[in-house]
Amino acid sequence: MADVVTWDERYALGFDEIDAQHQALFTLINDIWHAQVRGADRATVDALIGRLERYTREHFAAEEALMRSEGCPEIAAHLAEHQQFIHRVALEREHLGERGVVSLDMLHFLRDWLVSHILRADAAYARFLEQGTPRPGFALSRFFTRFLG
Numbered sequence: 001m002a003d004v005v006t007w008d009e010r011y012a013l014g015f016d017e018i019d020a021q022h023q024a025l026f027t028l029i030n031d032i033w034h035a036q037v038r039g040a041d042r043a044t045v046d047a048l049i050g051r052l053e054r055y056t057r058e059h060f061a062a063e064e065a066l067m068r069s070e071g072c073p074e075i076a077a078h079l080a081e082h083q084q085f086i087h088r089v090a091l092e093r094e095h096l097g098e099r100g101v102v103s104l105d106m107l108h109f110l111r112d113w114l115v116s117h118i119l120r121a122d123a124a125y126a127r128f129l130e131q132g133t134p135r136p137g138f139a140l141s142r143f144f145t146r147f148l149g
Ligand SMILES: [Fe+2]
Pocket: 063, 078, 082, 117, 121, 122
């Protein structure tokens, strides 16, 4: 079954934990599409969008805390983009309708948004982190454990 979005090494920011979270988001988008193609019922699709919404919130919260803790620039604009994406996913869930159909257009929108956000906004903070001197005892893996277990 074809995927909506395929991971590409171009999207890797070089921080394993962050890259893994972005890959998980791609998988969740593909899961929604696969459920649609299978003809899954409304409850199943609703649950999958709910999962995407929850994971997105957790991932964004982790990214935002990381940016704050490391003093990354342009946090406000980055947060505004996150809010926009969460709003769009939540809206889609609200308007799922009786048949529980998510359009391929919508999934393409989520894909395009994520890819361009990663390549531009996330790549900017990744570059900033790379250039900074890590604080003593700072470990990204430990940092994210607080958010995503
Ligand atoms: Fe981001």
